[in-house]
Amino acid sequence: METIRILLVEDDPPTRRRLHEALASDPGFDVASVDNIADARAAIAADPPKVLVTDLELPDGHGTALTAEVRANHPGIEVLVISVLCDERNVVAAIAAGASGYIVKDALPEDIGDTVRQVLQGHSPLSAAIARYILRRLQPDTPRVQEGNAQLGLTRREIDILWGIAKGLTYNEIADGLGISRKTVPNYIKSIYRKLEVNSRGEAVFEALTRNLIQL
Structure with missing residues (x-):
C-alpha cells in the first residue's frame, strides 16, 4: 500500500x-x-x-x-x-x-x-x-448579490490592498509593493472591511472572490 x-x-x-x-x-x-x-x-x-x-x-x-x-x-x-x-x-x-x-x-x-x-x-x-x-x-435573488460590485464603493487602491490581503502579504509588504506608507495600510483595511461588511481577512477574501473583485 x-x-x-x-x-x-x-x-x-x-x-x-x-x-x-x-x-x-x-x-x-x-x-x-x-x-x-x-x-x-x-x-x-x-x-x-x-x-x-x-x-x-x-x-x-x-x-x-x-x-x-x-x-x-x-x-x-x-x-x-x-x-x-x-x-x-x-x-x-x-x-x-x-x-x-x-x-x-x-x-x-x-x-x-x-x-x-x-x-x-x-x-x-x-x-x-x-x-x-x-x-x-449562491442564491441569485439575495440582496447582497443584487447590489453588485459597483455599489460597494471600493477604490482601485483598496482593490490592490485587498489582493495583497488575499495573498497573505504583511502590511509592510503591501505598503512597499504599492509605494505607500505602512501607517496608511490599516486605515485602508478598515475601510475595506466596512464596505464589504466583514470582520476578518478570511471573510474579506471570501467576499472578494465571490464578487469577482480579485482573482488569486
Whole structure:
C-alpha cells in the first residue's frame, strides 16, 4: 500500500500535537508538522505531500492564501483546512481558494483520518452548516448579490490592498509593493472591511472572490 504523505500546518502546539498524533496513528500516513506558512512552503518545495492540512489563522499569513498558492503551483496536492465550529465564512473563503474540505479542530481522532481519506477518494467533506452557508451565498435573488460590485464603493487602491490581503502579504509588504506608507495600510483595511461588511481577512477574501473583485 502506498504511504500517503501529509503536511500539517498548525501554530497552536497542543492542537498540532493532537492532530499529528491522530493522523500518525494511521499506518498508511506519513505525517510532518510545521507551525507557519514559510516552513510549509519550504517543506512543500523539498518534498510535496499528497495532502496539506492547514489552519487558517497563522502567524505569518492566512491559510486561504497558502491554499490558493498550493492549488496554483501544486494542483496534485489536496488541501484540507482546519476550522472551529461557526467559522463558515473563513472556511468557505478557503474552499473558494481551492480547499477540498475541512477538519473541525475538536474532531475525534478516527474522524480526522477518515476525512483525509474521503478527500483522496474525490469527496469534499463539508458540514451541514457550511453547505447551507454556500447555498445562501449562491442564491441569485439575495440582496447582497443584487447590489453588485459597483455599489460597494471600493477604490482601485483598496482593490490592490485587498489582493495583497488575499495573498497573505504583511502590511509592510503591501505598503512597499504599492509605494505607500505602512501607517496608511490599516486605515485602508478598515475601510475595506466596512464596505464589504466583514470582520476578518478570511471573510474579506471570501467576499472578494465571490464578487469577482480579485482573482488569486
